[in-house]
Amino acid sequence: xxxxxxxxxxxxxxxxxxxxxxxxxxxxxxxxxxxxxxxxxxxxxxxxxxxxxxxxxxx
Amino acid sequence: xxxxxxxxxxxxxxxxxxxxxxxxxxxxxxxxxxxxxxxxxxxxxxxxxxxxxxxxxxxxxxxxxxxxxxxxxxxxxxxxxxxxxxxxxxxxxxxxxxxxxxxxxxxxxxxxxxxxxxxxxxxxxxxxxxxxxxxxxxxxxxxxxxxxxxxxxxxxxxxxxxxxxxxxxxxxxxxxxxxxxxxxxxxxxxxxxxxxxxxxxxxxxxxxxxxxxxxxxxxxxxxxxxxxxxxxxxxxxxxxxxxxxxxxxxxxxxxxxxxxxxxxxxxxxxxxxxxxxxxxxxxxxxxxxxxxxxxxxxxxxxxxxxxxxxxxxxxxxxxxxxxxxxxxxxxxxxxxxxxxxxxxxxxxxxx
Numbered sequence: 032x033x034x035x036x037x038x039x040x041x042x043x044x045x046x047x048x049x050x051x052x053x054x055x056x057x058x059x060x061x062x063x064x065x066x067x068x069x070x071x072x073x074x075x076x077x078x079x080x081x082x083x084x085x086x087x088x089x090x
Numbered sequence: 091x092x093x094x095x096x097x098x099x100x101x102x103x104x105x106x107x108x109x110x111x112x113x114x115x116x117x118x119x120x121x122x123x124x125x126x127x128x129x130x131x132x133x134x135x136x137x138x139x140x141x142x143x144x145x146x147x148x149x150x151x152x153x154x155x156x157x158x159x160x161x162x163x164x165x166x167x168x169x170x171x172x173x174x175x176x177x178x179x180x181x182x183x184x185x186x187x188x189x190x191x192x193x194x195x196x197x198x199x200x201x202x203x204x205x206x207x208x209x210x211x212x213x214x215x216x217x218x219x220x221x222x223x224x225x226x227x228x229x230x231x232x233x234x235x236x237x238x239x240x241x242x243x244x245x246x247x248x249x250x251x252x253x254x255x256x257x258x259x260x261x262x263x264x265x266x267x268x269x270x271x272x273x274x275x276x277x278x279x280x281x282x283x284x285x286x287x288x289x290x291x292x293x294x295x296x297x298x299x300x301x302x303x304x305x306x307x308x309x310x311x312x313x314x315x316x317x318x319x320x321x322x323x324x325x326x327x328x329x330x331x332x333x334x335x336x337x338x339x340x341x342x343x344x345x346x347x348x349x350x351x352x353x354x355x356x357x358x359x360x361x362x363x364x365x366x367x368x369x370x371x372x373x374x375x376x377x378x379x380x381x382x383x384x385x386x387x388x389x390x391x392x393x394x395x396x397x398x399x400x401x402x403x404x405x406x407x408x409x410x411x412x413x414x415x416x417x418x419x420x421x422x423x424x425x426x427x428x429x430x431x432x433x434x435x436x437x438x439x440x441x
Contacts, residue, residue: 048320052118052143052254056320060262060313061110067309071302071424078431085438 102419109413113261116405120145121249122200122212132220133187137170140200142177143249149176150204156181157236158198158216164190165201165233186231189220196220209238210249248403252321259317260406265413266310267377273421274303274342278370281363291433293359296366298429300345302421307339322387331381331388338376341369 048055093100126139140156147154156168168181189196200215250257280296283289314332315325326332348365352358381388402410 053320054255054258056256056317057114057258057262059316060259063312063316064262064266064309067305067312071305075427075431078435082431082434082438089438 098419099423102416102423105412105416106420109261109265109409109416112409113258113413116409117246118144118255118257119246119249120207120210121251122202122210122215123251123254125200125212125215127216129217129219130185132185132189132218135182135184136216137180137182138216139178139180140202142179142202143254144207145177145202145210146204146206147173147176147179150206152205154179154204155202155236156183157201157233158183158185159201159211160189160191160196160198160232163234165236166198166231167233167236183216184231185218187220188231189218190232194219194221203238205239212251245405247406256317256321257406259313260402261409261413263310263313263317264410265417266306266313268414269417269421270303270306270310271373272418273299273306273425274370274373276422276425277303278367281366284359284363288356288359290355290359290436293355293363294432294436295425295429296363297349298432299425300342300366301428302425304339304342304346305424306417306421307335307342311335311339318387327387329387330384331377331386334376334380338373341372341376345369 048059121143122145123141123143125141127136130136151171151173154171154173156171157165158168159165166183166185168183170180170182172180174180196218197214198216198218200212201209202211203209247257277296277299280292280299284292284296311332318327318329318332319325322329345362345365349358349362352361381390
């Protein structure tokens with residue numbers, strides 16, 4: 032479980048998050064932000080793939 | 091790629107890259123994390139352990155000095171300093187039997203100075219109990235003045251207890267909300283344009299910008315929850331700012347439900363443009379007015395101004411303001427991509 036979801040394991044370990052002046056909280060915030068942008072990209076990619084397939088079918 | 095046409099995309103990426111690097115590598119100023127004793131009685135000789143952050147107790151020990159500070163004119167200097175390492179030391183304060191204050195409990199701040207770190211302070215470090223009533227009596231044991239050399243300060247972000255390094259989230263959480271507001275303003279602008287002209291392109295633009303705005307709102311809420319967990323103590327504290335923000339985002343969710351439920355494009359455009367204006371009009375009071383009227387943990391709410399004083403100093407401004415510009419450019423780019431894909435889809439459908 033912890034191997035599959037390292038972030039979950041991290042958030043349960045308060046000592047780790049409180050180490051080095053809580054810098055890992057900043058790391059998680061940046062990961063969340065990055066994940067959000069990537070999700071957007073994947074959805075846009077899917078949308079464009081559908082369009083490409085439709086054009087192919089029309090031809 | 092035509093650089094003349096795409097310069098703003100490159101600029102956006104460059105600015106966000108700069109804020110990631112600068113926001114992470116600039117160190118924090120030295121600060122005091124804790125003292126081993128929080129209270130004492132007047133007349134005590136108090137030995138405390140002080141734990142600092144980013145301090146140089148060992149390296150700057152030649153001119154290291156510590157004081158307990160009552161107000162701007164009453165100081166006690168620390169004695170017998172024993173340095174354990176760069177961030178840990180022990181010091182003795184001999185508290186005078188008489189305190190020059192009328193209150194029975196007096197808060198003293200701990201002030202530390204050395205040549206490398208400059209001066210730094212822990213407010214309300216130690217509480218002294220004494221019997222007041224000696225006001226006006228000549229009181230000994232207190233220094234009236236200290237000599238401090240405020241040297242050149244290197245580039246560093248402010249040290250805040252509890253926040254510590256997470257003060258850097260100011261560059262990765264707060265700009266998301268500014269971006270959301272700017273992109274939603276773009277959405278409302280296009281909704282108004284649609285109502286005036288009836289051209290479908292403005293409705294599509296409006297919807298694409300609203301999608302990106304909502305994405306940034308959700309990301310702002312999630313990053314805020316992670317930050318809150320490690321500073322306020324819970325992901326969701328049912329704080330007024332959090333609750334009102336959640337309501338505002340739900341109102342925007344309903345915008346997409348509404349759009350999805352309407353088939354005919356003129357009707358869809360008109361209804362969703364009007365709803366968009368309504369949603370934006372409720373967003374501003376929900377995010378920025380209601381949270382200010384009551385108590386909140388969030389800076390910028392509950393009579394607690396966020397962008398004044400030491401919450402955002404000039405060093406932070408050099409990263410924070412570019413972050414807003416950079417993320418807004420990226421969001422605009424994302425919105426345009428979405429809009430272009432949507433336009434293509436419509437072209438294929440109506441062929």
